[in-house]
Amino acid sequence: MTTATITATCPECDAAISFERAPLNGEIARCNDCSAELEVISTEPITLELAPEVEEDWGE
């Protein structure tokens, strides 16, 4: 079982967000407490913001 040692704080509900490995800028995470979709905007220190809403031209 992997022990998560990298954490950040959810900007929406202040819960702790755990990462199993170092995230990269722009990476998307989800808060298990409030379900907010979050984006990593800084890696040192790890800072999260609410991820942008889906736009019309997003997709495959």
Place this chain on the structure above:
Amino acid sequence: MRIAMTYTRLRVEERMLIDAFVDLGVDVTPIDLRHVIFNPTQLGEWAQYDAVFDRSLSLTNTLTSVRILESLGVRCINPLHAIEACSDKLTTTLAMLRAGVPTPEVRVAVDTESGLQGIEQLGYPCVIKPTVGSWGRLVSRVNDRDAAEAILEHREVLGSAGHHVVYAQEHIDKPERDIRVFVVGGRAIAAIERRSEHWLTNTARGAVAAGLEVSDELADLSQRAVHAVGADIAAVDLLECPRQGLLVNEINHSMEFRNSTTTTGVEIHRLVAEHTVDIATNHASQPQPIGGYIQPADRGCGAPAERESEREVGSVGASLRGDVLT
């Protein structure tokens, strides 16, 4: 070997691709397009890359960046012509028709009343789609004239100019699933079925994916479809029509595959990374679509040293911000 991977959101797919490139010993630089300033007259820091692999979630950002980079001679994956052909459903349809690849019948009109007549020609039910869109957004099945009139009026009043184009497709009474085939380097490498009781079978809309054997027919059709749009890497969506057999519905130039590696047992990300490295290593020219496109002279990518000797390399060009992973 240096490859840039442009993105706007780093999803699971992008992390899988980065890991695959690293495993192959490639220097891969993820570049967030939101932080880039392009100078279309200078190659600048882009000269250091053997290829640029686009994974932007935003079609607008993809088109903007790839147009500039290709113009500067950078080998982009996928090529611009393939992105343009895949991202616009009408252009995809035309490419399939030119190549003789079976595809659902459509009617197209730029006026609501003409669109309504086109829909009546197809008969009910039929499917109205925005020509540009993904994940099944605004794709509507209309069962009668009342519904068709309502949807076209909403599109005319509420939609952008692009939504005023009526692209109507015959409804295919498929068996509660569609099929997606992943094609990499001209070869069908894996397939899934996307099953749903809803007529929309996008996984983004809740369909459940399962692995599917790539039959000879699936491989042949999907490879021909991807060849027709000139893509290096693409996912082909096919419908099983009870009357006409397999039909190519759409082609995706920036495919999602996070759940397809486990369902198919095929390491799609690794094969994609390997093919990208092959292209960059061999400075392979772009695959060409079949007919109808006016192609600029093959600019290729050229070896980095060759490109650097041709163009100024400095800080004035693209402003990049990304972590180099080795």
